Amino acid sequence: MGYYFKKVFLIAAKDLRIEFRSKEKIYSMMLFSLLVMVIFNFAFEPGAEYIKDVAPGILWVAFIFAASLGLSRSFVLEKEEDCMQGLMLSPLDRSGIYLGKVIGNFIFAMVIELISLPFFAVFFNLSLTSALPPLMIVIVLATFGFITVGTLFSALSVGIRGGDMILPLLLFPMQVPVIISAVKSTGLIMAGSGIDTYSQWLKLLIAFDIIFFVASFVIFEYLIEE
Amino acid sequence: MKEKIKTILPYVDLPLIILALYMVFIYAPTDSYMGDIQRIFYFHVSFAWVGFLSFFCNFVGSIMYLIKKERCWDILAVSAAEIGIAFCLIVLTTGPIWARPVWGTWWTWDPRLVTFLILTFMYAAYMTVRNAIEEETKRARFAAVIGIIAFLNVPLTYLASHLWRTIHPDVIRPGGKWGLDPAMTATLRIAVPAITIFFVILLLRRMDLEGMRDRVAELKKKIMKEA
Amino acid sequence: MEGGLYYLFLAYTILWVVNFGYIFFLGKRYKDVQKELEHLEKIISGK
Numbered sequence: 241m242g243y244y245f246k247k248v249f250l251i252a253a254k255d256l257r258i259e260f261r262s263k264e265k266i267y268s269m270m271l272f273s274l275l276v277m278v279i280f281n282f283a284f285e286p287g288a289e290y291i292k293d294v295a296p297g298i299l300w301v302a303f304i305f306a307a308s309l310g311l312s313r314s315f316v317l318e319k320e321e322d323c324m325q326g327l328m329l330s331p332l333d334r335s336g337i338y339l340g341k342v343i344g345n346f347i348f349a350m351v352i353e354l355i356s357l358p359f360f361a362v363f364f365n366l367s368l369t370s371a372l373p374p375l376m377i378v379i380v381l382a383t384f385g386f387i388t389v390g391t392l393f394s395a396l397s398v399g400i401r402g403g404d405m406i407l408p409l410l411l412f413p414m415q416v417p418v419i420i421s422a423v424k425s426t427g428l429i430m431a432g433s434g435i436d437t438y439s440q441w442l443k444l445l446i447a448f449d450i451i452f453f454v455a456s457f458v459i460f461e462y463l464i465e466e
Numbered sequence: 467m468k469e470k471i472k473t474i475l476p477y478v479d480l481p482l483i484i485l486a487l488y489m490v491f492i493y494a495p496t497d498s499y500m501g502d503i504q505r506i507f508y509f510h511v512s513f514a515w516v517g518f519l520s521f522f523c524n525f526v527g528s529i530m531y532l533i534k535k536e537r538c539w540d541i542l543a544v545s546a547a548e549i550g551i552a553f554c555l556i557v558l559t560t561g562p563i564w565a566r567p568v569w570g571t572w573w574t575w576d577p578r579l580v581t582f583l584i585l586t587f588m589y590a591a592y593m594t595v596r597n598a599i600e601e602e603t604k605r606a607r608f609a610a611v612i613g614i615i616a617f618l619n620v621p622l623t624y625l626a627s628h629l630w631r632t633i634h635p636d637v638i639r640p641g642g643k644w645g646l647d648p649a650m651t652a653t654l655r656i657a658v659p660a661i662t663i664f665f666v667i668l669l670l671r672r673m674d675l676e677g678m679r680d681r682v683a684e685l686k687k688k689i690m691k692e693a
Numbered sequence: 694m695e696g697g698l699y700y701l702f703l704a705y706t707i708l709w710v711v712n713f714g715y716i717f718f719l720g721k722r723y724k725d726v727q728k729e730l731e732h733l734e735k736i737i738s739g740k
Binding site (some may be wrong): 392393396400401402403413414416417421424440442447451452455456459463 | 532614
Binding site for chain 2 (some may be wrong): 711712716
C-alpha cells in the first residue's frame, strides 16, 4: 500500500517538476486568469455597487477557464514524447496513473488560484482576510471536483483528433453543479454570512467530489487500455 | 420473434397516438387557470420522460459495453443518445412556448429546464467525440466513459439548479402545484405509453441502421482484401 | 390566457416537425446504407 502511494506521488512530483521548471504553463495560466478578471470588469460600470454581487461569478469563471487551459495540456507531454507507454509499463496499475495525475493537476491549479486571489481582491476592492478560511474550504472542494472529471476527460481528449477543441465542450456542462455551488457559497462567504447559510452548497460539493472521484478512478482503467 | 415485434409495434402505436391526440385536444378539460395552452403539457411531459429514458438506456449500454466489450451494447448506447437529443430538442422548444404565455417569459432558469439544457449539451459533446474517432473499439470505449460520467451528473445538476433557484429571487410563480383533473391524469396515462412505444420503435430502427453499417464496413474490408 | 391557441399550435407544429424530421433523416440513412449494401453484395457475388 505504501509502495503504491509512493509511486503515485512520484508521478505527481514528476509532473509538477516539469511544469515548474519550464514555467511556460504557469505563466500562461496565471496571465489568463488575470485577463479574465480584467476583461469582465469592462462589462460593468466602473465603480458600480453591484460589482460585489457579480464578483464571485467572475472569480470562478477565471479559475475554471484557467484550470481547463492547464488540463488540456495535462496529457499532451505524455503523448508527444510517447511517455504514456512508459507509464503503462511501470509496475503501477492504471488507477495509480490517474491518481498521480489528479494530485499533480490539483496542486498546480491550487497554486494558480492562490496567486490570483490577491489580484482579485485588489481589482474588485474587496477585503478577503476575514473570509479567507471558509473561502479556502470552498476553493479546495470546488477545485478538486473540477480536477477529478477534468483529468479523466483530459486523458480522453488527447486520444482524439481535435481533442483540445472538444475538451471544453465536455468539461463545462459537467461542471455546472460545481460552478453553481462555488459561486453561491463564495458570494455568501464574502457577504459575511454564517456557515449554516452555505453548508448545503458545501455538502453538494463534497457529494460531487466523492461521486466523480470514485467513478473516474474506476473508469480511467478502461480509457487507456491499448 | 424480434422481427415480428418490430412490424407489429407501429400498428399498435399509431392508434394509441391518435387516441392520445384525441384526448389531449377534445377529451381533457381546458385548464381553468392556464387555458388551452396547458394542452402542450401532456406531450411535453411524455417527451421529457422518454428523453430521460433514452439517456438511461445510453447509461446502461455504456456500462455493459465496458464490462462485456460487445458491439451490441455500443449500438444501444449510440442509438439511444441520438434519439435522446432529438427528444430533448422537443422538450426544450415546447417548454419555452408554454412558458411564454403562462409565465410571461420564454426562458426561465427552472431546475428542470436547466437540467434538460445541460443534458442536451452533454450528449451533443458525446456525439461530437464519437464523430472524431475513426477506430471502432476506441470510439466505443471513449463514448462509454462519457456516457457514464454524463448520466451520473444528472441528479447533481438538478439538485444544484434547484437549490440555486430557491435561494435566487423568485420573479416567476412556479407552476408546480396544480391539482390535476382525473380526465387530465387519464390523458397523461395514454400519452406517456404512446410516446414510449414510439421511442422503442425509433430505437430498434436506429439500432438496425447501425448493424447495417457494420455489414457495409465488413463487406468493404472483404472486397479490399480480395482486390 | 391571451393567444393561448396560437402558442399551442406553434408548440405542436414544432413537435411534429422535429419528429417527422428525425424519422425522415433516419429513413434516408437507412435507404442509403441499404443501397450501398446491395451494391457491395453484387460486387462480391460477381467475383
